[in-house]
Amino acid sequence: MPESLFYFIQQLLNGLTVGSTYALIAIGYTMVYGIIGMINFAHGEVYMIGSYIAFTAIAALALFGIEFLPLLIIGAFIVSMIVTSAYGYSIERVAYRPLRGGNRLIPLISAIGMSIFLQNLVRLAQGSRDIAMPTLITGGVSIGPEDAFNANLSYMQMIIFAVTLITMTLLTLFITRSRMGRACRACAEDLKMTNLLGINTNGIIALTFVIGAALAAVAGVLLGMYYGVINPYIGFMAGLKAFTAAVLGGIGSIPGAVLGGLLLGVTEAMTAGYFSSEYKDVVAFSLLILVLLFRPSGILGRPEVEKV
Amino acid sequence: MTSTTPLLEVSGLTMRFGGLLAVDGVALNVFPQQIVSMIGPNGAGKTTVFNCLTGFYKPSDGKIIFRGEEIQGLPGFKVARKGMIRTFQHVRLFKEMTVLENLLIAQHQSMNTNMLAGLFKTPSYRRSEKEAMDRAAYWLERVDLKEFANRKANTLAYGQQRRLEIARCMVTQPSLLMLDEPAAGLNPRETEDLKVLIAELRQNHDLTILLIEHDMKLVMSISDHIVVINQGCPLAQGTPEQVRQNPDVIKAYLGET
Incomplete structure (x- = not known):
């Protein structure tokens, strides 16, 4: 087989890796938007905090002498998901819930404020310099010929795929099968009616924030280990990308967020691989503009029906 | 009276x-x-x-x-x-959900929503699930919508949607x-x-x-x-x-x- 094919496969794998983490973050945007029609601009920061908590957890576990690799990684996931969920819950409780029912712009401004606050909180507490995440997983498998260019799938990438797949499956089961998931869907369709049927909708909204934050924490742990470097500013770009993914796929739709994330990741990787990595953001956001021009509701979004 | x-x-x-x-x-x-x-x-x-x-x-x-x-x-x-339960002037069903789901949602408050209970299907969870299904079935029968239980609510005719709304109110007892x-x-x-x-x-x-x-x-x-x-x-x-x-x-x- 020609080298160019393996080169293509390599870009595809890289794109899908990053794309699946975009998808994890994008779900937080899309679920919150689906229920309360608000863009939680602090969500990127939640992801960043997830990375920092994971770093702290790994460091702490290592300090206690735990060196068994799976234990370290699972510990990082659990601690990061719990603490980050608490952040997600608190953000909603403090910055958004008191403002609900008013003008839609007000919580949006509050979200931007929350984003700046969290970024600076981490900057002051942890310093603004890059922190190196310990490289826990090395190696991988090669696809293709030994002597020429071959595609390489690292074990870390495999973990990213596996964890994303498991998380998405659990989320789908939760949304479609469980009672709380059913209540989430009801809230997304008609929040006020759901409330009048005796369901504590504030509780459901809080749950949505908690789920979104937990998924962002998963992405935070994965990307932190994948890139090996974290700093207080990684949330901004990741948040923007995930938001783009959510809009691309159709905001409010969970499968849309996944599709948007993967599409965005692959587009970026292809641009970087075949054109220039300097231009990957330009192409990614141009894609967003194009989709919005021709399909404003996103790929899987339902077209907005004007209510009369 | x-x-x-x-x-x-x-x-x-x-x-x-x-x-x-x-x-x-x-x-x-x-x-x-x-x-x-x-x-x-x-x-x-x-x-x-x-x-x-x-x-x-x-x-x-x-x-x-x-x-x-x-x-x-x-x-x-x-x-x-x-x-105290109400309907609105215009139909406000959960349109993307099935007729049955509309009736189950209304019973959410009285059901065991504990996720662990749901995961392990504890007896109390199953009992409340069965009660909710029975009540939903009873009201579907009453408003003559039984055959539409698994249809999406927005596929029903207007008069049927109105009846479903009343049934949805009634399952909350x-x-x-x-x-x-x-x-x-x-x-x-x-x-x-x-x-x-x-x-x-x-x-x-x-x-x-x-x-x-x-x-x-x-x-x-x-x-x-x-x-x-x-x-x-x-x-x-x-x-x-x-x-x-x-x-x-x-x-x-x-x-x-």
């Missing part, structure tokens, strides 16, 4: 939107198992009264006593859990059912069915009904008591006969000078 303590006691209910006084001092008593209708010209504030009662709005002033408890200003879900223009958009036959259904609900399910309706034939034939509201103020109340002959009511409706 009526007992001495009202199920719902409203006094001095007032709702202000900025400078606009939408509801001004409305008072009404609803006794158990009564059918009470609220009538009045368009824009009189009937729906606003409903919104205040069900916790959709926070009333500016006034007292709402439901089953002996003051409920004004409570959030909607708490009012609903006390047994309310003591007061509030219907906002339930006959709007129904044909005469469907209106007649609705009338029969409402009378049956009162008879067989120990239900009290508060109604907003423009169809005077329906209102006059079904109500025990009628409250007339005009421009946010209570205008008259009494039996259908009394209201029919009240000169103020005639004036407000026919615009006589």
Whole structure:
């Protein structure tokens, strides 16, 4: 087989890796938007905090002498998901819930404020310099010929795929099968009616924030280990990308967020691989503009029906 | 048929939107198992009264006593859990969900929603699941929608959607059912069915009904008591006969000078 094919496969794998983490973050945007029609601009920061908590957890576990690799990684996931969920819950409780029912712009401004606050909180507490995440997983498998260019799938990438797949499956089961998931869907369709049927909708909204934050924490742990470097500013770009993914796929739709994330990741990787990595953001956001021009509701979004 | 303590006691209910006084001092008593209708010209504030009662709005002033408890200003879900449930003028089903899911959602509050219980399917979880399914099946049968249980709600015909809304209210086992223009958009036959259904609900399910309706034939034939509201103020109340002959009511409706 020609080298160019393996080169293509390599870009595809890289794109899908990053794309699946975009998808994890994008779900937080899309679920919150689906229920309360608000863009939680602090969500990127939640992801960043997830990375920092994971770093702290790994460091702490290592300090206690735990060196068994799976234990370290699972510990990082659990601690990061719990603490980050608490952040997600608190953000909603403090910055958004008191403002609900008013003008839609007000919580949006509050979200931007929350984003700046969290970024600076981490900057002051942890310093603004890059922190190196310990490289826990090395190696991988090669696809293709030994002597020429071959595609390489690292074990870390495999973990990213596996964890994303498991998380998405659990989320789908939760949304479609469980009672709380059913209540989430009801809230997304008609929040006020759901409330009048005796369901504590504030509780459901809080749950949505908690789920979104937990998924962002998963992405935070994965990307932190994948890139090996974290700093207080990684949330901004990741948040923007995930938001783009959510809009691309159709905001409010969970499968849309996944599709948007993967599409965005692959587009970026292809641009970087075949054109220039300097231009990957330009192409990614141009894609967003194009989709919005021709399909404003996103790929899987339902077209907005004007209510009369 | 009526007992001495009202199920719902409203006094001095007032709702202000900025400078606009939408509801001004409305008072009404609803006794158990009564059918009470609220009538009045368009824009009189009937729906606003409903919104205040069900916790959709926070009333500016006034007292709402439901089953002996003051409920004004409570959030909607708490009012609903006390047994007051309503429909809206327009159909507000969960359109993307199946007919059955619409009925299960309404029973969410009374079900065991513990996720661990759901994961391990504990006996209490299964029991509550079965109860909810049984109740849903019963009401689907009652409103003649059994064969549509797994259809999406938005694929039903308009009259069927209206009936599903009533079923969705009934699975919450309310003591007061509030219907906002339930006959709007129904044909005469469907209106007649609705009338029969409402009378049956009162008879067989120990239900009290508060109604907003423009169809005077329906209102006059079904109500025990009628409250007339005009421009946010209570205008008259009494039996259908009394209201029919009240000169103020005639004036407000026919615009006589």
